[in-house]
Amino acid sequence: MTIPLDSAAKLLGLLASGELTARQATQASLDRIAATDPEVGAFTFVNTEAALAAADSIDQRRRDGQPLGALAGVPIAVKDVLCTTDMPTTCSSRMLEKHMSPYDATVVARLRAADAVIVGKTNMDEFAMGASTETSAFGKTTNPWNPSLTPGGSSGGAAACVAAGDVPLSLGSDTGGSIRQPAAFCGITGLKPTYGRVSRYGLIAFASSLDQVGPMAFDAVDCATLLNAIAGVDASDSTSLPVETPDFTAGLDRIEGELRIGIVKHHLEAEGLDPEVRQAVDDAIEVFRDAGAKIVEVELPHSDYWVPTYYVIAPSEASSNLSRYDGAHYGHRSPVAASEAGDRGPLVATYCRSRGEAFGAEVKRRIMIGMYALSAGYGDKYYVKALQVRRLIRQDFDSAFQNVDLLLGPVTPTPPFAMGEKIDDPLQMYLCDLFTVGANLAGIPALSMPGGLTSNNLPIGIQLQAPPLQEAKLLQAAAAFQRATDWHTKRPL
């Protein structure tokens, strides 16, 4: 029998009925990884032994009639930005190349509690900084649709391993679009939840006020199942929201009430928006109109400031969050530093050398930007100003959601781009975030789902955004779209 690694829902059905064991599902996933990963390079670590042991334990407990978690026996991959006790946690950086975390991230602990089988850690842009997974210190991940293209980033590995059919589910993290953009490039569904909906404890920080962990899968239903397992308040994360977690899988078969969908005309007419992407958005609008939704034009007056605001706030927080990697306590310590201490003294030499050796170019660039933006004399001009603009951006969304339930638009300005195409042009790379960073700045939930294919047979993503805590609405709309279309069923090759 073919093991359906492209659907957690199907796997759960087979596992529950006893037609399939967790070991078989896990072994199938491991075999698939062995077959695809030499080319795709989605994984930084595959935890073969532990995954099989976990699967066996689940099978045993099922045989014993013991209660099992909601994801019992489903193979899952987690982005290497999430702390795990049984696998290295590297953030795809030389700095943490050998880092074994002494604790599990809350989301990882919740996956284990749900009896998901964690098969490995996925590749990413170093410290989640990038839009192509080319800044990983451990090699690039390729797009399963075409190995000459990037899978997007920074959760490129998390998106590619699903697209390659290695696992039905993965966890990514999204600071400025890092779940949604690779989901769009790899033709899968990805959700960035409301800021605070999912615990950040154990998510290695890039920009703390923007980061959020979220589910990646082929369709909205599986995303909902995974979100159920990881969402909820966490006493270890002060910013996690003390709200109830609804059952996100409930009511996915219908849309409650009249759906009003907002379109930001300014975005659809943006310079640099690829015509094929634009066409996919127009087609998606029609799909919703046909399903009875009301389409409303709305304004987000400060959207031109999204990218500049983001590129002040995110590097500022990053420069602070990455200070801890100084060669003294954990991570890479330069062996050369001691011998060349010179005038700076051994301590400063250790800091400079260790950071100089272990951080990649993009991480250094952002640390420098952040240091500058926060430094005396510039803090008010850049950082404080950016915080003020951020408030205006939030107000824009608040106003827009007075009139509509959801916003619909593109995820990315272009279809997947080629490896190496933008890596030497940071500004071009930063523009990949044009449509996605708004949701992070405003803290609202946003989803990317497959909405078409280019003439070259490459995936195009459609973005839906909702008011805070309205993930259920997003997933309902995506599920409705996926009932009406078959883009999410398209596979590479």
Add this chain to the structure above:
Amino acid sequence: MLSVDQPYEIVIGLEVHVQLRTTTKLFCRCATQFGAPPNTNVCPVCLGMPGALPVINEHAVQLALQTGLALGSTIPPMTKWDRKQYFYPDLPKGYQISQFDLPICDGGHLTIADPADESQTRTIRLIRAHLEEDAGKSMHDEANGRADSRIDLNRCGTPLLEIVSQPDMRSAAEAKAFLTELKLLLTYLDVSDCEMQEGSLRVDANVNLKIEKAGDTIATPIVEIKNMNSFRAVERAIAHEAQRQYHEWEETGLTIKDRTKRTFGWDDAAERTVPQREKEEAADYRYLPDPDLLPICLSVETVEATRVALAEFPAVARQRLQSDYEIKAYDADVIVNQGRGVVEYFEAVAKGSGDARRASSWIQQDVLRTMKEQGKGIADFAVSADTLAELLGQVSAGKLDNARARDVFQHLLEKRGSVAEAIKALGIESVDAGEIESLCQELLDANPQVVEDVRGGKMQAIGSLIGQAKKKNPNVNPKQFREICLQLIQSAG
């Protein structure tokens, strides 16, 4: 005030770091216990491990609030957390979580006795008090040509309240008086144990001089003397630094306009202030509001409830002892300055014996002297307040004279037990009136000169008989003896 031998005025502002008396750290649940083996009271949060997040210890906030209210600070409705960023091996995150522009306590003051005139008081204004986490400790082992540095992070994350005064103090003695009164207040509030040798109270002093010259006032450059952990050190360091600055000014003529603030340390052995390695520019801490922690909003109700529940301040206790127990200001001061335990002890003895003045005098002389000799606190004192009250009650009732009472006290100190047991063990028996009368008669008969003197109005002449009486019967109460003698002389006359 300028004098010939001190041709300048010293200007002193203090920054006092107080370790708050919580059982766990400021942002995690690790113990704050002093003296644990290195790196044992640590967890991912206080080690700044990648992915770990801080969660506020509300008890620390409560203690800070109590302190601020006792110091007359304004408590703003909202206070927030900031990151103060610098690289230091004691600081595992690369930043310290502190409070920058919105501290928990704003303003305030502390009234002290004026060391120049004990009958006057001085009010020292405060700028602010803010909460912050402590850093770890580096230990350098340079013995035998080694250059080992070891880092103990047990202290990382210990809650500190930094109390910052205005530069209102004008002498080392005033600085000491401020610190003494502050320490007393903090221990009355029970917000800190103020154990200076354990680092629970550490002081930085900002010092400069105002020199009058040809009708002009010249200010010397400010020096911050860091990290002093005894009042003696503070007093001496300030005195030394004032001299040093005066000599420096005489040599260089540099004023506050010519030089930025410098940092000095206090070398206790050499008894001098020594410059610490100077940074080329002022430190740029690149403050950033901590995105991992929510601002703290203290409601008016919380603040008022805390205010109502505050323990009695030393200044209030001094007034109350004078009015409730009719003891002198000086005596109230001595008792209050010994700490809340001694005040409570005094009140119990005063109430139990019904003789507050006797209680005050016994405690100041016998109790405090013994405590000092034994190096013990009042909590460990051998004679309980109830026991002393009973003893003094007997003295007041004329059953024991002071000398015999001291014998009883000494016996109680050594053997503990009850007053009755001590009296029995010492063979003190009350002598019946008939027996005393015959003793009086016997001695009067043998000393006709005394009878003559008393008749002539020299009542004190009886005193010479008391010693003889005690020799014949040590249990004779001198007061009773005197009265009976007088009666006999009068009745005979």
